[in-house]
Amino acid sequence: MPGDPGEPADDAAAAAGGLRAEVAESWHRSAAAGVRFDQPEAPITLPDDDLRDYRAAHPLARVFPLLEDILGQAARDTGSLMAVSDAAGQLLWVCGNSSTLRSAESIAFVEGSNWDERLAGTNAPGLALRLDRPVGVLGGEHFRRSVQDWSCVAAPIHDPSTVSLLGVLDVTGGPGLAVPQAMAMVRAAARMAEAELARGDSGPAYEPLPGRGTQLLVEGLGRSDALLTISADGARSPQMRLSPRHSEILVLLAGSPTGLTGDELAIQLYAEDGGSSTLRAELNRLRSLLGAQVLASRPYRLAADVMADWLAVEAQAAGGQTRAALQAYRGPLLPRSTAPGVIALRDAVHGSLRRAVLTSGEADLMSTWTRSAWGADDYEMWQALQSTLSATSPMQPLVQGQLARLDSELG
Template identity: 75%
Template sequence: MATGHLAGGTAGENGSLAGLRAEVAESWHRSAAAGVRADVSEAPITLPADQLQDYRAAHPLAAVFPLLDDILGQAARDTGAVMAVSDAGGQLLWVCGASAALRGAESIGFVEGSNWDERLAGTNAPGLALQLDRPAVVLGAEHFRSSVQAWSCAAAPIHDPSTAGLLGVLDVTGGSEVALPQTMAMVRAAARMAESELAREAGARRRTEPPMRGTHVQIEALGRAEALVTVWSEGVSSPPLRLSRRHSEVLVLLAGADRGLTGDELALLLYDEDGGSSTLRAEVNRLRGLLGGELLLSRPYRLAADLAADWLAVEARAASGDVRRALRGYRGPLLPQSIAPGVAALRDGVHGAVRQAVLNSGAADLMSTWTRSAWGADDYEMWVAQRASLTPGSPMRALVDGQLARLDREFG
């Protein structure tokens, strides 16, 4: 087992963020804002031993853990490392590896039932992969907690192939061997293999069930100048389609109108000034040609499909109190470059709902994520609320005070 700091971006001896990769520095900020202490040696246990076995037996990843253990787990044992599989909340469900490595992992609390969400355990690869929803590597001194800085880890998320929802994270933790590109490649390949196996099993189940009927549409428009649309028909999906800005506006407006819109209503929401009925009809006809006549109906204009949209999901999560997932799904304002009046109103509504949910949460790490975004950097009220949520000795206090001073200078 390698000890000491490994190659790559590292923190200075005094804990400075200088030299850290940007995504790691952001994670340090989130960890500090959540109140994680760098001098705490172990991660917390959030899944007690008496609940662990039943919980993981019912987890979807239980079906592919034997495959992961046979492939990546054996490689971890052979190299003196540890393989772990977590759920979508960061709880480690399975940890396996060489005996000496497992004993070392116990000293930092890297054990089954412990939680490595970065809000609880500080910056680490499983937690970062959960936060970013993509593969992540954290090397040596890039870890937030001092006790973990003798280790390095590489992790990749595993998704449900049917819904694209996050199921958990696959991780390899060890010494200098984890810094090699081959390790990350193996972890990513094993995660994709698990998803393929889950898809194969889901396909086998579907062959014994009636096929999904009707048309289903998924729209992604948060943080995008142009919407991305995927259409499923009888269970088969089309390639994602990127719409023009005007077609994106039309689709977003219709997605928000359950009963449909008349031509006059759609025109008022779409144009600053009277765009003319012929212009609107031409735009809708072109969009119908792209999506299919059976999907976009007239009199009134409406979508004849089951609909999923990223901004609607974010609003629902914020309304239900699931602020963390709402903020994670909020990739930016809805069609941010659109000046269509109806889109602007929808954009303001979604943005305001997420912002207020973050404010009401009182969670310093969520407020920190907001103020470090492009759309929240100048949000004075959020900075003030973030400052009020910090403990007196928080290392984040100086940063927050500095940003409030900047806004006072710039805006008075």
């Protein structure tokens, strides 16, 4: 445990020494704001008589039914909580089974409470708001002692037209929270919420960007070069095969609905510095292909509805539709790309689907995975398949033979 949770906040700097850098920095900010280790509850900043009207008028009210459908039941089934906050850290919705909701009342993780780190100490919703990216805060990484039996992951949700931060989506659970799976689900659900906001008419604050009537269909799974189809005004372009570099740029922008600055895009695209002038030229060529209204700038982003095969697989896996996700998975995303950002996306999608298959308990799904080029040497999957099959299954000799082969090859 990092430090004595009973210490006064003035001594938080010493207690934060063994934490991850981003968490330690949050501890310092929490202490500087006057939060105490022994503070039991987060403050209530939206009392019940104000909460209902406030959240009904909030932009995220439009996508809450979608989020509740995707994550709410999963949270109940796993004894976790799903929460949605506004940009100030105020929890607008908290969903879970009755026993978990009662447990969370002890730390005031309830609708109307405020989990900004300056008020509630280090926690995932507050840190996601501060850093404006998905984060996890596990057990003893929480600043306050009362919260250290919980773990949480959170991802920001942005207005797709103004790129402003609307709030965060959070999953919170006990020590048994499956953090990688929860993080994948939260990230995918936040993206789906942003896509839903971009599609719908939510009033003057969500006036569509030029090009929002355009739809891009991008296919990058199992392909070295992405395929692109553009639909606009009822017309559909012929399917285009993009160059490797344009494929990478489109994949990175499709995975970042709020956009990327030139520097951010360059970092995710090039393993080494020095590609800024080349990147500008590539972006100009891509803009001529997509249209100036579709490839917007400052920051660079796709001002269109984007449908992508890897995003669909990630969302299906996160939403428990493992069979459909596996059927749609044609292989790793742009497998030959060495762009750091593409590698990260590729690993995230592949890992999310693999975990879903591994924990499915479905022998046919595990068998399908091991018959693929990317799963043939997956030792853990072969082991899981062996334990799932009955002792008399005719597949047992095959599985045992593959495990023996891998034991021999891997030493």
